[in-house]
Amino acid sequence: MAETTGGVIDAAERDLIIRSQAGDRAAFGKLVEQHMKRAYFAALGFLGSHDDALDISQEAFARAFDSRAKLDPGRPFYPWVYQIMRRLVFNISRDRKARGAKLEAATGWIVDDLSARALREGPAARLERSELEERLHGAIAGLADQEKEVLVLKEFEDLKYREIAELLEIPIGTVMSRLYSARKSLAKRLEGVV
């Protein structure tokens, strides 16, 4: 299996990249197939909207295809696509902030086992959980982009600090400090419910 966050790449992925660069659409399709879910969920965690996540992740692959000649076959495919996608995601986020737009469907994009537990716990607990869920969605949506990005990679993708650092091309210390700021900010926003 390909190591997709570091600098190591397996022979099969390398072969697909080389064939894609030669114009083989089927090979590029296989690369997309291997990484589309991961790209989609990374965008969803950040943007909180199914339609935006789908559109942006597909746009990132389309741009990757357009500039496939620049791709180094000796390096993994996903970090490269992720770098394209994060620029698109940050642009959307900046536009949303400029427009003062609120996160669409603020509570429809994540599920948590807290809610499932609450269903078994009765109406009072359910109310409490639903308040927590609502506040949590709002708190994540309100984080600064770079903090939200690290939180999403850590909590939703379950990556290690080293993997996040390699993916974002930043030192591990920066990953930890962004994560700390994100959690501190969440703790502040969730004060009273956590």
Next chain:
Amino acid sequence: MLVMGKVDGELSPEEENELAAILEADDEINSELRRMEKIKTVTGAVTLKPPPDQIWEDYMNSVYQKVERGVGWILLSLGAIVILSYGFWNGIKGLIETSAVPLFLKGAILAALVGAAVITVSVVREKVFMKTKDPYREIQR
């Protein structure tokens, strides 16, 4: 940072010992660790809602549609630039050659067109510069 490593289970045995010594001596760090662990419990329980399976079947087609549209936009833009430039050039040439328009009006029209061109080039240049060179473009405002 040791607190973060502890919360995420990424401390080495040496760092665990170091943190244990700090926790024994510092109540504030203790409460910070508890606070971060609570947040980790809440965010750790969250998973992203999976989309309908159908979207994965159509995913690649949409990627190719975007690729094709990208090519389409480039060709459309190139064609539009050539057509507009040609029309603009012919319009200016016609304006200069005609004797039906008084000289002062010719001068005013030319001045307005040159002014519009200067402003357009300046705005485009600024946008391109901001997009590629602005060192603060990723800073949260």
